[in-house]
Amino acid sequence: MPELRPLRSVLYIPASKTSALQKAVDLPTDAIIFDLEDAVAPDQKDDARKALVAMLREADHGARMRIVRVNDAATEWGAADVTAVADLPIDALLVPKVNGPDDVARVAGALTGPTRVWAMMETAEGILNAASIARAPGIGGFVLGTNDLAEELGCRPGPDRLPLMTALQTCLLAARMAGIPCIDGVYNAFRDEDRLRAECVQGRDLGMDGKSLIHPGQIAVANEVFAPSxxxxxxxxxxxxxxxxxxxxxxxxxxxxxxxxxxxxxxxxxxxxxxxxxxxxxxx
Incomplete structure (x- = not known):
């Protein structure tokens, strides 16, 4: 089983939003993903990286896990992201579109101290290689990227998420084998609390450790559902x-x-x- 550090709620915060970064210190989320990738426009990437580095060197987020999602290595920003955050006081560096263990090793070699590599599991190749990724030196956890995965598969997940179930359970099996956390994908309709709750319950019952979130308003539901009653x-x-x-x-x-x-x-x-x-x- 993974470590018993609470990971019920894992909130994405765009690194380009200064006000959101400042408010993060008071949010009741178990973990924060400071996002340099999808949530930041291309012309803001460099400024967002600089602002995030400055904030992470000074801000106190208490017991919350601090995770930074960098841009893909194939982009013009990926290498600079890794270099900028490699020695920061963070818990994990989240790598997008991990397809195999080599993608983990490439980043793990640049990190210092206890910082671990977390893998975005959001490609067909990555799902099929989940077991080898979970065994990669330096790996610390999985985060399901269900939006990207559904796009690549061309599937249409409904409320039961049946088209994604093989991928969800494959990643969970690999994570349990390796003893690392597995965090469920986001629920996009952040104002629909009933459907969010239903998806959190489904993820919890599958065995997920928590839910990745896109809005602070989703935190309370995830914290409640993924905690023992x-x-x-x-x-x-x-x-x-x-x-x-x-x-x-x-x-x-x-x-x-x-x-x-x-x-x-x-x-x-x-x-x-x-x-x-x-x-x-x-x-x-």
């Missing part, structure tokens, strides 16, 4: 207590509410409590 926390505590009581009597399993409780259930229960503690500690 009070009912789940209480059940986890009862499962642990029942199992410990059973093992103290020399029994290998317990029965709680008519259901068997084995060691694997207890391990899951302890992860639930650990996630709840991590969220409480983060203060979001």
């Amino acid at each position: 009070d009912t789940e926390i209480e059940l986890a505590r009862r499962q642990i207590a029942a199992y410990e009581s059973a093992t103290a009597r020399g029994q290998g399993v317990a029965v709680l509410d008519g259901r068997i409780v084995e060691n694997l259930h207890v391990e899951s229960a302890r992860r639930t409590l650990a996630r709840a503690d991590a969220i409480a500690g983060a203060g979001n």
